[in-house]
Amino acid sequence: MANSETLVPSFSDFPEDVQLCILSFLTPADVAAFACTSKRLVSLCRSDHKLWFSLCNRRWGSKTQIKKWASGKITFKRLYKFLSEHEGLIGFWRRSGHGRNDASSLPPLVFFEWGPTFITGSRVSPSRDGDYSVTKAPFLFLSVNSSGERVGFLDPECRLELSDDLVGIGELGLWENELVPINVSFMGHCHVVIEENRSCSNSPQRVSSYGNLRGEENGVESGSPPDRLMSEMYQYFANRTSPCGDRAWRRQRRREKERQGRRKWEPEHFVKIVNCSPTPSRPLQGLWKVGICYNMNLDFFLVTYDIIGGIACRRVGDSSKPFSGYAPVFWTSNTTFVEPPFSPEEQYIYDSRIHLHPPTSDNKVVSRILCINSSYDLVIADLPGSTVNPRQVEGRIWQYENGTFGFGFLRDNYIIDLKHIAKDGNLLDINAAL
Structure with missing residues (x-):
């Protein structure tokens, strides 16, 4: 064959x-x-x-x-470049540092997600209705034009209605009245800075970013940054060596201060919250809605696993407030769960406590138990009522069959239940922005 x-x-x-x-x-x-x-x-x-x-x-x-990005006028090769560069924005971010944009009234949590033809950033805050719902207020939009250039703007009042054609908003002249053109600059993978784009052609009262006098006053047309820098140097020395030069130089500096006073948005720094969802090996990990807490208000907590296997839970709050960034609400270095059947003592600890405003539709069958400690009592020595009594700082986490969990301490008689804030990249229990 x-x-x-x-x-x-x-x-x-x-x-x-x-x-x-x-x-x-x-x-x-x-x-x-x-x-x-x-x-x-x-x-x-x-x-x-x-x-x-x-x-x-x-x-x-x-x-x-x-097919609808930039009204279909951009090449897909340029679109691929833009989307791949900004894909890292998607997810949760926390405001960092002390901003001057009325930071006391701005929620520290921001959520970026895909829109039909843009990326949108929304402020996420607990609802005031006394339940587990959250308020989502879109305030930032990022897209691309037909030339592959980034187009970004910010609505400080969160009043803009979403539209598929966000690139055309600038052409309609809406920058001047309601929106602030912005740049989103990456500083590594987990840190971005949002700042006003002063050089945007649609921005009102456009002036040189190097503090030059306006072109019609100087007789010099603003150009690229090196041109503007050379122009400013020339103007500076000309004013300093000419009659009444000091007076002209002071006028220039006064105009510079006035120009800075017209800034609509001060730079804000945001740090990405990674590992926002639980995994089989890390069932407690992620960003959670903690409610209803001691003051009967909803809060956002972040549970993280450290490199040595410990677990810590911190409140997601404004970093300008004391103890908001580093003092865990609870922590443990032993992540071994107690599996059923539970001892009578553990069963009594759970049965003798009440749930603070539990969601009525969730299953509360306990599947596992974990021992924790209250680090507020151990770490913050000046906290009123702080103690090192093991009975006072010891607590439990009760993980339920539906994947959520609750926690409480032996000194108290209640359980604080936690729910997921997002699932599969989508926010849950959203209320309309106020």
Whole structure:
């Protein structure tokens, strides 16, 4: 019997739609390397409406409307670059530092998510209705124009109604009355700075970012940063060496202070909250709605696992307030759960406590128990009533069958129940913004 050889089809033998499907799993660097393997495949790898659309659609097609970004006038290659650069924004962020934008009244928690043709940032705060709902107020929008340039603006009052065509808002002249053009600058993967874009062409009262006098007064047209810097240097020395130069220089500095006084938005720093959801190996991890707390108000808590296996729970609050950033509400270095059947003593500890405003629809069957400590009593020595009595600082976490949990301390007679704030990248229990 003659030996028969099995013919292995090459990549070029596949139909084009199959080729595009395979190539859509590659990165741009892989696509560039693959294009060098054959002259026949160069045209396919360069095809914007075929390959680059497939790359965008596979990665973000289920999250946003790929074909509608920049009113469909942007190339998918440029769109891919923009989306990949800003994908890290998606998720929860916490305001850091002491901002001057009325920080006392701004919620510290911000949530970025995909919109139809933009990325939106929303302030997230506990509802005032005495339940587990949260208030979501969109205030920041980020998109791209047909040239691949980023378009971002901020609505300090959270009054803007969402629209699919956010790029056209600037063309309508709405910058001047309601919106603040902004830049979102990444400082690593987990730190961003939101600052006013003073050089935006649609920004009112445009002036040189280097503090020059206005062009019509100087006779010098504002240009690129080096040009403006040289112009400012010339103007400075000319004023200093001319008659009445000191007076002119003081006028220039006064105008500079006035210009800074017209700033609509002071830079704000935000730090990303990573690991916002539980995992099988870390069932308590994530961002939770803690309610209703001691003062009967809803709060946001973050539970994290450290590198040595411990667990700490901290309140997500304004970092300008004392103990808001580093003092855990509870902590433990022993993450071993007590599995059922539970001892009569543990059963009594749970049964003798009441739930503070528990959600009536949730299942409260305890699946596991974990021992914790109250670090407020151990870490903050000056806290009134602080003690080192083990009975006073010892507590329990009761994990329920539905994945949520509650915690309490032996010195108290109640349980504080926690619920998920988000699931699958979406906020839960949303109320309309006030």
